[in-house]
Amino acid sequence: MENYSTYFSSSSSTPPTSSLTLSMADSHAYNEFQGIKSNGFLGLMSEMGGVPAVSNIDVPQSRSFMVGSETDVNSGKKKGEKKIRKPRYAFQTRSQVDILDDGYRWRKYGQKAVKNNKFPRSYYRCTHQGCNVKKQVQRLTKDEGIVVTTYEGMHSHPIEKSTDNFEHILSQMQIYTS
């Protein structure tokens, strides 16, 4: 059935062609991985929020991960208000399905065709009240088996349902990254 293998990849740069050439210079995020299960996946993200700078991880077997691509969230809204940029976390997952069940409930609010990509990008928002987390899901043109998921923001609530699937993903991640 599902056949996930987890990639982590840079999000904001050009689509990864073959492999990313980032080194494990800073292993902050790396270490944080070990704490994933306690808080759920976005708990991990929140842990990573403590890492100020961009830290990229890549390991030879094509897993890569990027933290810290930042994005405007409040731009264009209230004038005079300082632009607040939420960190974005993108990662690639090799999967037959676009939607990875990470245990949170998401409502789709948009879909756009993306330039240089024959697959559309889908936009989701967390349906939990007061939770402003968004994610984008996109399949790579160059490798249809790879789904790029970009999370934006951090969940302020616990995971909503048990996620055997995701546990599986996480376990793979930990195998790969340790």
Added chain:
DNA sequence: CGACTTTGACCTGCGC
């Protein structure tokens, strides 16, 4: 009937 998806329109930022 509520929650969610679909989809075209609209808004904004950016490069030329």
Added chain:
DNA sequence: GCGCAGGTCAAAGTCG
């Protein structure tokens, strides 16, 4: 200023 691309809104449709 214009056009393009990315991101969001919201009305209508679908589903359980």
